[in-house]
Amino acid sequence: MAKVKPRVKLPKKADKGEIITIKTLISHPMESGQRKDKSGNVIPRQIINNFKCTFNGQEVFSCDMDPAISANPYIEFTAKVEESGTFAFAWKDDDGSVYTKEQKISVK
Numbered sequence: 775m776a777k778v779k780p781r782v783k784l785p786k787k788a789d790k791g792e793i794i795t796i797k798t799l800i801s802h803p804m805e806s807g808q809r810k811d812k813s814g815n816v817i818p819r820q821i822i823n824n825f826k827c828t829f830n831g832q833e834v835f836s837c838d839m840d841p842a843i844s845a846n847p848y849i850e851f852t853a854k855v856e857e858s859g860t861f862a863f864a865w866k867d868d869d870g871s872v873y874t875k876e877q878k879i880s881v882k
Contacts, residue, residue, distance in 0.1 A: 778802050780875040782863055787853050787880045796827065796835075797850045800865050800873060804845040822847055830859035831876040853882050 779801040788794050800822065807819025822843065824845045826836040835851045853861075858881045 778873055780865060780873050781851065782861070782875050782877050784861065784877055784879060786878075787882065790856055790861075790881050791854065792881075793852050793854050794879070795852050796848065796861065797848070798825070798863060799846060799848045800864075801846050802867075802873075803846070805839065821823075821868045822835065822865050823868055824864075825865045826848055826866075827851070827853075827854050828862045829853065829855070830857070834861070855879060857881050 781799045781801075783797040785794055801819060802822055804822065805817050805820040807816065807821075809817050811817055821841055822839055824836070824838050825847075827834045834853045837849070839847065858879060860876050860878050863875045864875075867873070
């Protein structure tokens with residue numbers, strides 16, 4: 775299986791009250807559970823089914839994803855920042871895995 779790699783892009787600095795754009799991409803195979811390997815065994819289902827972003831512990835954005843989502847899901851959203859802090863991102867997988875990433879922002 776390919777290595778799962780979450781990536782996040784947001785500004786390192788912003789003005790107080792500014793609305794910033796946050797872009798996320800997670801390299802993930804999104805296996806449907808319906809294919810078989812070379813030996814004829816079913817490849818277990820592995821799909822990102824939930825994404826959540828928090829800022830300083832407060833939820834900013836979340837979404838549930840259905841099995842039709844593509845491999846390497848890309849999510850873009852905006853957030854208004856009033857103070858410096860840390861954005862925390864979490865992608866949940868059907869197999870119970872949770873992939874996380876954090877990024878700080880400085881607000882002046």
